[in-house]
Amino acid sequence: MDLILQAQQQQQQQQQQQQIDDDETGGETGSPENHRPFIPKYSMKDENLLRRVDLTSTEHVNAVFFPDEFQLGKDHWVAVPKHILGIDTDFAFVTKKMEEFRKMSAADRQREIVRWDKMQRWERNMYEDRIAILMQQRALLIAHHNNNHAAGLALSDTSGNSNSNNSNSNVLMNRMSSLKRSRDFDLVTMKPPASSPTASGVPTPTANDLYASVAQSIANYSEVPDSKRRCIRMKPPIPSRFQGDMDAQKDVPVPEFISLMNFPSLSLPDNLRCCVMCGQACPTSAAMKQSKQKMRTGSKSNAEVAFIPTQNKGLCTLCDVNVWIIASTGMEIKWCKGCKNFRCWAAFGDKGHATKCMRCRERQREKYAAQKEEKEKALVLRGREASGAKAKANNNYSDKM
Structure with a gap:
């Protein structure tokens, strides 16, 4: 109850401050038509409050709280996740969206929230992977610098400086590996140990410089590519089959599909979606049925x-x-339309360009054979019934004679 009251008080204070700012700046948000909903930002320590809130996300705990007329009970609030409504939406749109969300069944509400939670989890993982890539690149630069410096010192000193430099770079890489596994690290308040000075006076980048560079690259979002490049398309000419040991590789398990996606699966207007591998906007099957307009071609x-x-x-x-080639392992994979998932390319056998793997093709052959056998049995049974009916008709005719 105290947390709810605190949220209400915080909302009132925010609205009063917004009203004061609008009066001072001549803003347009003073009228009810242009009122912006208060969007409080909660941390995970407000977990108890989130348990009292319906229909809110547990991954990104930003929810839109509505005025008193949307309150269903004394201690029971209805909320819609911010990422479903969108940020900076006007009050009329929020009211309409809220009514639509309230009319949904409980199952539909849960499916909608789970879908958006997965999307936000994907975006969070993509952001973390970008940080990890930047850290790894800078760690490799430091290790390369240390190795070159150790090679220069080896001409005059062979007492193991290269091993020391390599160990320092390994320690730094291990520290960054543990750092990138942390989801809520702060690049500003962290105090990593500075690297030890070198004997020759050659300037070596310190850990503080490293983390500052990482923070600057993260701040400049455009430096990081949108694709995660988990899988790379095999360049032509593509062989007709897998070139390795097919018997040994055909049953090798493939990582989960979500860990192979290069792009998030985003729904776009006009029945378009982004392909999870190439990132291009393509029409869906429903859009293709409605319109035959050519949206994208593979080549000229x-x-x-x-x-x-x-x-x-x-x-x-x-x-x-x-x-496709998995960048981390080098495994060659291909999409199987029977399994509806990626399979190792060796699982396609000699027909490397087939749309289904050997297991699905064998299952399809068995299915077709069973259907053919059923049809033959039906034809035989139909022929027997026809011959029996004909014999019966002949007997009736002979009796009449």
Whole structure:
């Protein structure tokens, strides 16, 4: 109860301050039509408050709280996650969206929240991976500098300076590895140990410089590419089959699909979605049925329209026929339309460009054989019934004679 009262008081103070700012600056938010909802930002320590709030996200704990007329009970508030409504939406839109969300069934509400939670979790992981890539690049630069410096000292001193420098770089890389695993680290308040001075006086980048550079690169968001480059498209010419030991590799497990995606699966207006591998905006199957307009072609010589089938998990029809290489392991994978997932390329056998793996093709052959057998049995049974009916008709005719 105290936390709810604190939230209400904080909301009133924020609205009063906003009103004062609007009066001073001549803003347009003083009228009820242009009123902006108060969006408090909670930390994980406000966990008890979140348990009392309906329909709010537990991953990114930013919720939109509404005025008293939206209150359902004394201690029971209805809230909608901020990422469902969007930021800086006017009050009329929030009211309409709130009514739509309230009319949903409990299952639909939960599915909507889970879908957005997965999206935000993906964006958070992508941001963390960007930080990790930047840290790894700078760690490799420091290690390369230390190795070159150790090689220069080896001409005059062979007492193990290179091992010392290598150990220092390894310690630094281990510290950054543990740092990037932390989700809520602060690059400003951290105090990493400074590197020891070198004997030759050659300036070595310190850990403080490293972290400051990382923080600057993170602040400049445009320096980091949008693609996570987890999987790389195999460059042509592509062989007709897997070139390694097929028997040994055909049953190798493939990582989870979400860990292979290069781009998040984003829904766009006009029934478009972003392909999770190439990142291009492609129409969905529903859009292709409604309109035959060509949205995207693979090349100048290929006029086929790329779209995203319903059961393709976000892959377009140009990416599901390509062979991909996992950047971290070098494993060659391909999309199987029967398994509806990536399989090791060796699992496709001699037909490396087939749309289904050997296991699915064998299952399909068995299915077709069973269907053919059923049809033959039905034809035989139908023939027997026809011959029996004919014999019965002949007997009736002979009796009449």
